[in-house]
């Protein structure tokens with residue numbers, strides 16, 4: 001076949017035969033995953049397994065080229081496989097499921113693969129697959145895109161940095177006072193309308209605020225008290241919504257944009273260095289309450305304040321009707337035009353009051369949905385780089401043998417057209433594992449094999465004893481179930497000791513972390529040990545087998561020095577390569593770049609994106 005002759009030219013006959021015998025896993029069948037599937041087929045992998053938990057959505061069709069309109073609501077994985085069957089020469093196996101489901105995808109299932117490709121869109125799953133790859137010591141090709149930006153990172157467990165070796169920071173959130181009292185950018189008003197007002201009025205389930213962890217962003221007691229009181233008063237507005245008294249929509253506007261603003265203006269301190277807001281003219285509210293929208297307005301044109309208020313009336317009426325029809329809790333969804341229009345008009349009226357430029361509904365949709373358009377070309381390039389790099393990872397390029405893993409490269413793309421000398425793709429070399437990485441550096445790792453009887457009969461105290469003996473841990477240790485962040489035992493918690501492992505809810509796929517809490521007189525500590533529990537059929541002596549891993553002792557002061565040193569070294573290499581940290585949105589679990597900005601072009605590009613996307617505070621989602 002012509003196709004094969006091309007790949008044979010690249011890798012040679014012998015390596016092509018090897019490729020035909022390899023089994024790969026693609027996690028995610030979305031934008032990048034669909035491309036990966038195509039590329040892996042064209043390269044001739046023997047077996048390709050592809051996992052996705054989701055079904056196809058209309059909004060996927062513009063870039064996920066394996067899906068058609070008729071496929072909407074069908075599982076992504078099976079549909080993707082059906083779509084490629086006609087040009088396929090590999091064995092294809094689709095799965096619909098969550099890759100983190102240890103029942104459907106236990107560790108031994110992962111073990112069958114020679115290489116894993118990630119085509120994911122969230123931090124939790126990326127981290128999980130990274131950890132699994134470390135457990136089973138299999139190469140992982142991690143990737144992500146965001147608009148024109150994208151990256152691939154080959155991860156060779158134990159040899160190169162892993163996904164968690166670089167810090168994933170949580171993004172900046174806005175202090176409460178900025179959102180509730182002193183907005184200065186459109187995004188502040190949008191966050192107010194979406195996260196606060198909309199939920200207070202239309203969604204009781206999400207409207208409560210946990211004040212214990214609230215960053216008020218101010219010490220001003222008067223202001224905090226006003227914010228609290230305002231929240232309580234909004235419950236009255238919720239009543240207006242529930243009572244469906246349309247004639248009271250005027251009262252909602254008056255409360256939000258006249259009375260609350262008047263109260264704010266009374267807190268003098270707030271306005272010493274800021275421009276004061278101006279209350280909404282009652283006449284505007286009156287006038288708009290009588291007016292009728294003449295015709296549907298374009299969502300991409302900027303409406304004036306009168307039009308905003310008229311739309312606010314119309315959309316609040318519509319949402320009230322939905323509540324009345326039984327939707328007591330409505331969730332904001334950027335694709336639900338009613339919720340979008342409510343948030344857009346409320347945000348714009350607030351912007352008008354605070355002298356902040358108003359935005360089109362279209363713009364607000366991008367900001368409120370935290371959207372950066374996914375670009376099919378970037379996905380295609382990234383998947384291409386990922387699969388090409390796999391050839392080097394698997395050492396299949398005869399003319400470019402991979403001598404050591406740190407010779408491999410990451411790759412970054414960014415739109416560099418603004419400056420012709422800038423490059424579109426850069427390839428920094430991989431760094432070795434970061435010794436202070438919570439996944440790869442600080443712990444040793446292994447798999448406990450255990451039978452179901454073992455789980456049902458062995459007590460936690462027994463497990464601790466045999467682990468202590470085998471790896472020479474001291475008396476004082478702690479044991480944590482890391483999947484659930486649950487303490488199972490430590491020096492002053494022994495309540496669960498006499499329970500069996502099943503009783504303490506350990507099962508196939510559980511991961512426990514064993515740590516030395518004592519050290520020795522010479523201040524040496526035994527390194528922590530993370531153990532994956534794998535339940536096996538058949539029998540085992542004593543029902544359990546611990547892995548043969550070396551768990552060294554570490555001298556703490558030196559270790560800290562090591563880590564410090566390693567961090568400095570890492571920082572240096574980061575600076576050398578103009579690498580900046582990755583930012584991740586821990587809460588939404590949507591990973592957000594700032595990713596590495598190797599050399600000039602992408603850094604410029606990232607800056608450009610940040611400037612354009614000021615409203616999302618420099619966060620770029622990586623799908």
Ligand SMILES: Nc1ncnc2c1ncn2[C@@H]1O[C@H](COP(=O)(O)OP(=O)(O)OP(=O)(O)O)[C@@H](O)[C@H]1O
Pocket residue numbers: 027028029030031032033051052053054059060076097098099100119120121122125374623
């Ligand atoms: N834990 C998981 N297990 C399996 N598949 C997952 C998991 N988490 C995410 N995915 C899949 O990874 C894919 C990521 O693809 P992509 O970034 O194109 O996202 P999308 O949901 O298709 O598009 P968008 O987020 O832009 O609407 C999705 O199809 C998603 O269902």
Ligand SMILES: [Zn+2]
Pocket residue numbers: 161162163164165166433434437438439440441
């Ligand atoms: Zn790591």
